[in-house]
Amino acid sequence: MAVQNLDKFFKPSSIALIGASERKASIGWDLMRKLTGTGYDGVLLPINPKYDHIQGIKAYPSLSRAGRSVDLAIIVTPISTVPSIIRDCVRVGVGAAIIISAGGRETGGVGLKIERKIRKEIAGSTLRILGPNSFGVVCPDRRINTTFISEVPLSGKVAFISQSGGLCAAMADLSSKEGIGFSHLVSVGSMLDVDFGDLVDYLGEDESVKSILLYIETLPNVRKFMSAARSVSRVKPIVVLKVGKSGAGARAAASHTGSPTGEDALYDAAFKRAGIVRVSTLEAFFDCAELLGKQPRLLGNRLVVVTNSGGAGVMAADAVASYGLELASLSKEALKKLDEKMPPHWSRKNPLDILGDATPERYVDAVDACFDAGDLDGMLVILNPQAMTDPADTAETLAGNLNPKPYPVVTSVMGGMVAEKAREVLNRAGIPTYETPERAVRALYYLHEYGRNLKMLQEIPPRLQSGVEADHEGAASLIKQGLKKGGLLGDVESKQLLASFGIKVNPTKSARSLDEALQVAGETGYPLVMTPHSGSFSFSPEGHRSWSDLRSREEVRRAYHEIMTNGSRENSSYRINGVTLQPFIINPDYEIYMGAKRDPSFGPAILFGMGGAFADASGKRAAGLPPLNRSLARMLIEES
Numbered sequence: 189m190a191v192q193n194l195d196k197f198f199k200p201s202s203i204a205l206i207g208a209s210e211r212k213a214s215i216g217w218d219l220m221r222k223l224t225g226t227g228y229d230g231v232l233l234p235i236n237p238k239y240d241h242i243q244g245i246k247a248y249p250s251l252s253r254a255g256r257s258v259d260l261a262i263i264v265t266p267i268s269t270v271p272s273i274i275r276d277c278v279r280v281g282v283g284a285a286i287i288i289s290a291g292g293r294e295t296g297g298v299g300l301k302i303e304r305k306i307r308k309e310i311a312g313s314t315l316r317i318l319g320p321n322s323f324g325v326v327c328p329d330r331r332i333n334t335t336f337i338s339e340v341p342l343s344g345k346v347a348f349i350s351q352s353g354g355l356c357a358a359m360a361d362l363s364s365k366e367g368i369g370f371s372h373l374v375s376v377g378s379m380l381d382v383d384f385g386d387l388v389d390y391l392g393e394d395e396s397v398k399s400i401l402l403y404i405e406t407l408p409n410v411r412k413f414m415s416a417a418r419s420v421s422r423v424k425p426i427v428v429l430k431v432g433k434s435g436a437g438a439r440a441a442a443s444h445t446g447s448p449t450g451e452d453a454l455y456d457a458a459f460k461r462a463g464i465v466r467v468s469t470l471e472a473f474f475d476c477a478e479l480l481g482k483q484p485r486l487l488g489n490r491l492v493v494v495t496n497s498g499g500a501g502v503m504a505a506d507a508v509a510s511y512g513l514e515l516a517s518l519s520k521e522a523l524k525k526l527d528e529k530m531p532p533h534w535s536r537k538n539p540l541d542i543l544g545d546a547t548p549e550r551y552v553d554a555v556d557a558c559f560d561a562g563d564l565d566g567m568l569v570i571l572n573p574q575a576m577t578d579p580a581d582t583a584e585t586l587a588g589n590l591n592p593k594p595y596p597v598v599t600s601v602m603g604g605m606v607a608e609k610a611r612e613v614l615n616r617a618g619i620p621t622y623e624t625p626e627r628a629v630r631a632l633y634y635l636h637e638y639g640r641n642l643k644m645l646q647e648i649p650p651r652l653q654s655g656v657e658a659d660h661e662g663a664a665s666l667i668k669q670g671l672k673k674g675g676l677l678g679d680v681e682s683k684q685l686l687a688s689f690g691i692k693v694n695p696t697k698s699a700r701s702l703d704e705a706l707q708v709a710g711e712t713g714y715p716l717v718m719t720p721h722s723g724s725f726s727f728s729p730e731g732h733r734s735w736s737d738l739r740s741r742e743e744v745r746r747a748y749h750e751i752m753t754n755g756s757r758e759n760s761s762y763r764i765n766g767v768t769l770q771p772f773i774i775n776p777d778y779e780i781y782m783g784a785k786r787d788p789s790f791g792p793a794i795l796f797g798m799g800g801a802f803a804d805a806s807g808k809r810a811a812g813l814p815p816l817n818r819s820l821a822r823m824l825i826e827e828s
Contacts, residue, residue: 344369
């Protein structure tokens with residue numbers, strides 16, 4: 189149903205709270221208080237047969253007795269009662285329902301059965317469900333708060349969708365502290381119906397949303413999500429914190445949501461393919477939220493650093509280099525203007541060290557000279573409290589000068605209590621501020637990563653003019669033979685298949701006897717590599733090693749004897765049909781691993797990394813999603 193009726197969650201003209209209560213400290217009492225206390229101007233209908241009025245508002249025993257249409261129903265009753273309540277919602281034509289009640293699939297078999305009953309009740313209807321186990325939604329500009337958050341966050345342009353209600357509360361608290369404005373906070377719960385793909389699709393069309401943050405533990409419908417994200421990320425940055433990388437993390441996520449998390453490397457590949465920026469820590473996630481909520485996009489990788497501390501400037505320069513960004517070169521015009529305004533011993537290079545006695549006016553002169561020159565894509569201003577510098581005064585002066593600018597500007601006010609007031613001033617002015625230069629640079633890097641992913645998403649690769657004519661008939665014949673033999677191609681046939689498409693391979697021949705092996709060795713030339721040849725395995729199992737750098741007939745005899753003698757001693761299912769021989773490349777530039785697999789969630793996937801003797805030791809393999817083009821090939825090589 190995609191985005192059908194999703195507006196009922198965020199723009200309801202009437203809300204029914206099923207399970208509203210007069211009992212203090214209960215969920216029904218707390219949510220009732222939140223809805224009445226935030227200034228929601230729609231119709232509020234408390235539903236509970238025990239009361240005539242709840243918190244001064246007329247209550248009704250059931251939805252059908254309310255006598256009017258309902259856009260949004262919020263359900264806080266025990267999960268066992270929810271299927272029958274959903275039946276009533278469908279009967280009276282409710283548009284959307286938020287199931288706050290916990291106890292669904294995350295609890296195991298009983299909860300899963302209840303969710304199946306709920307799904308059966310909505311079959312064929314237009315009712316949309318958020319949850320079960322949803323924390324609710326917050327829309328600050330519409331004064332809607334269906335969560336347990338005490339203070340509604342500031343209104344802004346960032347939408348946050350989360351599988352964790354606790355993170356919704358943390359984001360709301362961050363809003364007031366850091367001055368970040370949100371358009372939506374949405375807790376998806378166990379996603380019986382509405383999921384990430386639906387919400388990204390919907391928010392992509394909402395003009396009040398300029399960027400989207402996602403906290404993901406599981407993706408129940410990967411392909412729907414990918415389709416929505418690829419479309420939306422072209423016009424709005426999407427940043428995701430996907431957890432469950434480790435085995436322990438994956439198990440924890442499954443117990444929280446009731447769903448497995450999937451293979452992490454493929455999530456990485458999918459996010460890049462959809463133009464999404466993935467962050468790895470909660471700290472980075474919060475930092476991105478602040479930057480996206482306050483500043484324009486980073487269109488390039490050239491940064492200018494302005495600092496009153498040489499050491500802090502070096503830290504920033506190291507961070508810039510480690511994230512693959514660049515320190516912008518200062519033009520002659522900029523240097524001339526800076527020489528006129530700066531003291532004699534300023535650094536005369538980027539980072540701009542304007543010295544420890546820098547006044548607020550010196551900061552403004554340095555910043556303006558760089559922006560007027562225009563040879564930059566973003567700026568970091570570092571303020572290190574020193575004896576001759578009042579951080580708060582400098583922040584007051586900078587706040588009026590830095591915002592707005594055509595490029596993203598971030599600040600790092602270093603220190604503790606002395607720096608806190610300066611941070612408050614900058615936050616109120618809508619300028620992102622971080623406690624360390626490294627965090628500030630990292631936030632800018634993630635914005636740059638978005639631009640890089642977007643470029644790959646929009647790129648139309650040139651047609652390859654290789655002049656290679658593929659042998660399609662020969663390839664089809666090899667594949668047909670392999671399918672008849674159980675679906676595996678041996679070493680010889682695999683290389684023949686690659687060669688039929690013009691891919692250069694190390695020529696490999698098989699031998700079923702010692703005499704044949706000696707003949708092949710003589711024809712091929714020394715040195716050689718000999719490996720076991722089996723019809724039941726595509727690779728030799730442990731204990732059946734290859735023999736390398738064979739340089740004589742005697743060495744070929746010895747290797748052949750060892751391979752055939754050990755053929756099935758350790759693994760009875762490993763049947764030796766002979767050996768394969770190929771030239772031994774003495775000093776290869778690289779040994780690489782390339783593979784493909786079909787994942788049940790992501791579909792076809794491409795794997796690339798180090799091969800040969802060091803493959804297991806390195807452990808680093810990159811994953812990508814087809815179609816394969818030059819950009820993706822380059823990215824896979826860089827990542828491995």
